[in-house]
Amino acid sequence: MDDLNWMQIVSALALVMFIVILFPATLDKLKNSPQGTSQEWMSFFFPIIVVFLFITLLVALV
């Protein structure tokens, strides 16, 4: 905490700026995105679980 340098402060400010810029688009997407059925959510979670297992494999390989 004491060793904060200018790069960390600029990084934090840039991230805050991105959040402020993206916030209206996020609200819009939340309001206007269609609701997914449980089957559609399963078709999303299946590849995501595969990606997670793949990352675990890569960690074991390194």
Next chain:
Amino acid sequence: MNQNYTTIAQKSSSVLATNKVLRNTYMLLSLTLLFSGLTAAISMFMNMPPMTYLISVIGGMVIAMFVLPRFAHSTAGIGIVFLITGMLGFGLGPILTMYASLPNGGNIITLSLAGTGIIFLGLSAYALATRKDFSFLGGFLMVGFLLVLLAAIANIFLAIPAMSLAISAVVILIMSGFILYDTSRIIHGGETNYVLATIGLYMTIFNIFISLLQILGIMGNDD
């Protein structure tokens, strides 16, 4: 009968348009990735300082958010995509130099590169083969991304290694979701501009690569 022919003609012209967007997107994406690799190599050769990454990422994001949308429908948009991806690649140089100096740095970089390629190609193939509509993910992914940004801000001050590991893992999972979402948008005609489609997919690949580097760098470093 005549109406049936019209409907079939409309459908086939819509499929052709979608295929054209998809083909142009993958073509431009391949070229921008090669260009990024070139600028990253130049940056490594020039031995650029670490702040290059921060400046390039902020500059690239600002151009992508404020300049690109104005020129996306003209040929200038292609030039701006190369400018953004070239800048981001140039910013990668010091990061790659840092990882290359680690005892098993070459292995970490190669695995991250291969891992990013496999994740992207696998998820794109899944979205293209199933042709499922992932438009319902929009709000979920955006909220997840904002929460990750908040966690990243907190971790700049807290500097907890386990938290950066968790943030990187979540970023990869969210970016994986964005690959499905963006690809499905192109397939279903939600995105008809290949310049914007390219920059969206490029950002997901860039974020997955950086996060994988971080995870493998932390886990593969014995110190």
